[in-house]
Amino acid sequence: MLNSLFQKKNICFICKLHTNSYICSNCKRELDFYQKLRGKFSYKNFDLHFTTPYYQNYKNILWNLKFGKDTGLAKSMAYLMIEAFFKKNSKLPELLSYVPMGILREKQRGFNQSKILADEIGKLLNKETSDLLKRKDNIKLYQSKIIDRNKLVNNSMYINNPGEKKSVLIVDDVMTTGATVRETIRVLTANGYDELTFLIFGRQEKKENLEIWFS
Numbered sequence: 001m002l003n004s005l006f007q008k009k010n011i012c013f014i015c016k017l018h019t020n021s022y023i024c025s026n027c028k029r030e031l032d033f034y035q036k037l038r039g040k041f042s043y044k045n046f047d048l049h050f051t052t053p054y055y056q057n058y059k060n061i062l063w064n065l066k067f068g069k070d071t072g073l074a075k076s077m078a079y080l081m082i083e084a085f086f087k088k089n090s091k092l093p094e095l096l097s098y099v100p101m102g103i104l105r106e107k108q109r110g111f112n113q114s115k116i117l118a119d120e121i122g123k124l125l126n127k128e129t130s131d132l133l134k135r136k137d138n139i140k141l142y143q144s145k146i147i148d149r150n151k152l153v154n155n156s157m158y159i160n161n162p163g164e165k166k167s168v169l170i171v172d173d174v175m176t177t178g179a180t181v182r183e184t185i186r187v188l189t190a191n192g193y194d195e196l197t198f199l200i201f202g203r204q205e206k207k208e209n210l211e212i213w214f215s
């Protein structure tokens, strides 16, 4: 049943080597290790869950989804994300949402990879995705260096569709500086949503840590 979620049978989804499952034993071990070490992080009162380090094969998967437009990957990524989430959690928040992209930006790319991930997670959990947030386009943001990003992300989001204040699971593709997570928290808590959990595929890690963990 699991293998049917993945695009190619007998090929590891992560490293592309031959295996008799959707993920080879090396990648499985690496992910288990990473998720134990870095899979859950608390920021203020909120839990952030990470599935993979933003690194090597995991970075390629995200790149292929985002720029290679290989949206078929999202299904397998969603599965790994849920699996990681339930290792640390037994309860699922009531609403399922995602980090939005500016409308122009999304039009340019043709899709928002975080929404696609949320939709696939929704399919697996039998839950609708809620378009809770919107984002203003800020062309500068996409060309900026990390130092400027924090400033530009501030005030870029707003509530699209306020409703009953439920707990929310927010899906995102990758966390680099954390500016987007902070802005998402700011907007949602300002609008009365104070039970937030993040589920993020990739987490940017320091190079020296990666060398210690994965050498």
Ligand SMILES: [Zn+2]
Pocket (backbone or CB within 6 Å): 012, 013, 014, 015, 016, 017, 023, 024, 025, 026, 027, 028
């Ligand atoms: Zn593998």
